[in-house]
Amino acid sequence: MTRFELEKQIAEKRSCLCVGLDSDFNKLPSHFSSDAKGVLDFNKEIISATRDLCVSYKLNTAFYEVMGAEGWTVLKETIKYIGPNHLIIADAKRGDIGNTAVQYAKTFFDQLQADAITLSPYMGGDTLKAFMSYGNKWSIVLALTSNSGSKDLQWLPTKGGFVYQHVVELVKNLGTAENTMFVVGGTQPDDLRAMRADCPNHFFLVPGVGKQGGTVSEVMKAGKIDSKSCGLLINSSRSIIFASSETDFAEAARSAAKDLTLQMAEFIS
Amino acid sequence: MTRFELEKQIAEKRSCLCVGLDSDFNKLPSHFSSDAKGVLDFNKEIISATRDLCVSYKLNTAFYEVMGAEGWTVLKETIKYIGPNHLIIADAKRGDIGNTAVQYAKTFFDQLQADAITLSPYMGGDTLKAFMSYGNKWSIVLALTSNSGSKDLQWLPTKGGFVYQHVVELVKNLGTAENTMFVVGGTQPDDLRAMRADCPNHFFLVPGVGKQGGTVSEVMKAGKIDSKSCGLLINSSRSIIFASSETDFAEAARSAAKDLTLQMAEFIS
Numbered sequence: 001m002t003r004f005e006l007e008k009q010i011a012e013k014r015s016c017l018c019v020g021l022d023s024d025f026n027k028l029p030s031h032f033s034s035d036a037k038g039v040l041d042f043n044k045e046i047i048s049a050t051r052d053l054c055v056s057y058k059l060n061t062a063f064y065e066v067m068g069a070e071g072w073t074v075l076k077e078t079i080k081y082i083g084p085n086h087l088i089i090a091d092a093k094r095g096d097i098g099n100t101a102v103q104y105a106k107t108f109f110d111q112l113q114a115d116a117i118t119l120s121p122y123m124g125g126d127t128l129k130a131f132m133s134y135g136n137k138w139s140i141v142l143a144l145t146s147n148s149g150s151k152d153l154q155w156l157p158t159k160g161g162f163v164y165q166h167v168v169e170l171v172k173n174l175g176t177a178e179n180t181m182f183v184v185g186g187t188q189p190d191d192l193r194a195m196r197a198d199c200p201n202h203f204f205l206v207p208g209v210g211k212q213g214g215t216v217s218e219v220m221k222a223g224k225i226d227s228k229s230c231g232l233l234i235n236s237s238r239s240i241i242f243a244s245s246e247t248d249f250a251e252a253a254r255s256a257a258k259d260l261t262l263q264m265a266e267f268i269s
Numbered sequence: 270m271t272r273f274e275l276e277k278q279i280a281e282k283r284s285c286l287c288v289g290l291d292s293d294f295n296k297l298p299s300h301f302s303s304d305a306k307g308v309l310d311f312n313k314e315i316i317s318a319t320r321d322l323c324v325s326y327k328l329n330t331a332f333y334e335v336m337g338a339e340g341w342t343v344l345k346e347t348i349k350y351i352g353p354n355h356l357i358i359a360d361a362k363r364g365d366i367g368n369t370a371v372q373y374a375k376t377f378f379d380q381l382q383a384d385a386i387t388l389s390p391y392m393g394g395d396t397l398k399a400f401m402s403y404g405n406k407w408s409i410v411l412a413l414t415s416n417s418g419s420k421d422l423q424w425l426p427t428k429g430g431f432v433y434q435h436v437v438e439l440v441k442n443l444g445t446a447e448n449t450m451f452v453v454g455g456t457q458p459d460d461l462r463a464m465r466a467d468c469p470n471h472f473f474l475v476p477g478v479g480k481q482g483g484t485v486s487e488v489m490k491a492g493k494i495d496s497k498s499c500g501l502l503i504n505s506s507r508s509i510i511f512a513s514s515e516t517d518f519a520e521a522a523r524s525a526a527k528d529l530t531l532q533m534a535e536f537i538s
Contacts, residue, residue: 024372062365062372068345068380072338093365095389096331097416103293103331111337120364122391122411124418142391147366149393152439156427163425163432170421 001087001115002136003178003203007229009055009085014265016230017257018056018089018205020237021046021078022063027242029249036070039063042249043078046241049250053257056087056233058205059114079112087233088115089140089205095120101130109137116140118183118205121167125174132175139180141171144195146185146208168198177201186214186234189222196223203231209260210239216263230268236260270356270384271405272447272472278324278354279499283534286526287325287358287474289506290315290347291332296511298518305339308332311518312347315510318519322526325356325502327474328383348381356502357384358409358474364389370399378406385409387452387474390436394443401444408449410440413464415454415477437467446470453492455483455503461491472500478529479508485532499537505529 010016023039023046032038047057059078064071079088090108094101094117108117109131116138119128131139144154144164154164171180184195186208195204204223208214216234225231236256244252279285292308292315301307316326328347333340348357359377363370363386377386378400385407388397400408413423413433423433440449453464455477464473473492477483485503494500505525513521 022369060365060369062363062369062376065341066372066376066380068376069338069341072334072341076337093363093389094331095391096329096362097414100291100329100331103335107331107335107337111335120362120389120391122364122389122422123414123416124421124423126416126418128418145366145392147392147395149395149397152393153391153432153435154393156425156429156432156435158425158427158432160425163422163427166422166425 006055006087010230010268013053013055013261014268015053015055015261016232016234016264016268017054017261018058018233018235019046019050019054019240019257020058020060020091020207020235021241022060022237023241024063025067027245029245029247031247036067036074039067040074040077043074044081045250046253047082049254050240050257051086053254053261054086056089057082058089058091058235058237060091060237076112079114087138088113090114090117093118093120093142095123095127097123098126098130101127105130105134109134116181118142121170125170128171128174132179137179139175140205141167141180141182143167143182144184144191146187146191146212150185165198168195172199177203181205183207184223186219187212189218192219192222196225201225201231203233205233205235207235209234210236216260220264220267224267227269234260234264275324275356276498279537282322282324282530283537284322284324284530285499285501285503285533285537286323286530287327287502287504288315288319288323288509288526289327289329289360289476289504290510291329291506292510293332294336296514298514298516300516305336305343308336309343309346312343313350314519315522316351318523319509319526320355322523322530323355325358326351327358327360327504327506329360329506345381348383356407357382359383359386362387362389362411364392364396366392367395367399370396374399374403378403385450387411390439394439397440397443401448406448408444409474410436410449410451412436412451413453413460415456415460415481419454434467437464441468446472450474452476455488456481458487458491461488465492465494470494470500472502474502474504476504478503479505485529489533489536493536496538503529503533
C-alpha cells in the first residue's frame, strides 16, 4: 500500500486506527477453542466487526509463533482474510545482518504478503536496507518506545542527541517518508512532540493508547503532521479485541473501536 | 543446559564450536529437494557428521520462517534430532515489551525446547527479563556485532561509555554469568578484548569466523576467560554446512568442523 492510498483511507474513514490482533489463544471468549483454530475464527469475527472503522491491522507475531506451525498458518490466513484495503503490519521487530534480513523480508513481504514490518535498529543501517528495497512495502523502525526500559538505551545522551535521534537520522538517510515509519509510544505526548519536531513528514505507528494509558486526543495533538496529512497510525490491541470476554465480544470490539474513531474524527477533516 | 554442563562438554571435546544451521533451502546440495523436507534431511546429516566435534548448534530462525508453517516444523524436528547434549541456540534476535516477551520465551524455551535465545536490547531491560526467569535457559544479548552497521548505534560514545557498554552493564545487572551471554563479533579481535575487559566472566557467542573473516586463534587469544573456563562459543555456519555442494557435503562439513576444532584444542586443556 502506497502512502497516497493510506492517506486516502484515513481521510475517507476519518480514522487512523490500527487494530492490534494480539490474539492470545488463552484469552479468547470461552465459546472459542483455545487453539489455532479458535484464534483464526476469533480474528475473522474481530476483522468483520472493525473493517470499516480502521485503516490498518497489526499482527504481533509472538502470539502466533507460540502456537508453532499452526500459528504460522493462522498468521497467513488472517492476512488473507483482511485483504488488500488495509495496511497490514507484521509486528515482528526483526533485525539481523544482510543475508538474514533478506530471508525475513521474503518471509513477511513475499510469503505472508504483509505491507509493513516493524524492525529493531540495534545492529545498524545495513540490517534495515533489505526491507527498504521492496516497492510499496514499509519498514517501521523502533525509535522511541514508552515502556520503562526505553530509558536504558533510547534516552542515552550522546554528542549528536539522544540515541533514538540517531536512529531517526539513520532511517531518514536510508529511506523516505513513503517507505519508512517510526514506532513512537503513545503514553508520553512530549515524546511524540519531540519526534514530530525531528520528523516533520514521516508516519508514526503509535501503540500505548487504551489499556496502556495514552489518549487519542493527546496523541493527535502532539503527533499529527498537518491538516493535509495525518501521519499517525494509532494502535489499540487488547482494549478492542478483548473489550468483552462474552459472546458479545465482536459487538464490544466494534464499540471500543468506534469510540476511538469518533475521537480521531475530530482531528481529521 | 547449565554452565557447568557446558564447560564440561567444552573440556571433554576440547572444542567450543557452535555449528550454525543457516540451512537456506535454495543452497542445499542438488540431491536434496529445495523445500522443508530437504532442509530437515540435510540438517540431520550435518548434525550426524558434526555431533562429536561441536558443543552447540545455532538455528537462525529466518531460514526456517521463510518456509512458513513447514519451516516451523523443521525447526522443531531439528531441535529434537540434536537432543539434550548440545546447547541449542535459537538465533531469533527477539525483543519486545513484557507480555509479548513472555510469548517469545514460551515459544522458544517451552515449545521448541531451545536452551538459549538471542535477544536485541534496543527496547531496554524490561524486555529481556521474561527470558531470564527460566531455570537452565540462556539469554544471549546482542552487544557488539561486527557488521558495518555496528558503528551506527553500538559505538556511539556517551558519558558512561559506548552504547554497547550500557547494554553490557544492563545485562550484568539483570542476570548472571550462569544465564546470560553476549553476542560479540569475531572479525575484530580488539572488540573481543574490550568486551572481555568489561565482562571477565560471561560467555560470548562469537559469529564471524570462517567466510566472514575471523580466525579461531585470534578469537581464542582475545576472548578466552582463563585456563579453567573457555567462555567462548565460536560459531561457524556457511563455512561448515556448505563446505561442499556435492554428495560429499557431510564429509566436507565434518572436515571443516574438524579443522576449526583442531585450532581450538590448542587453547583448551
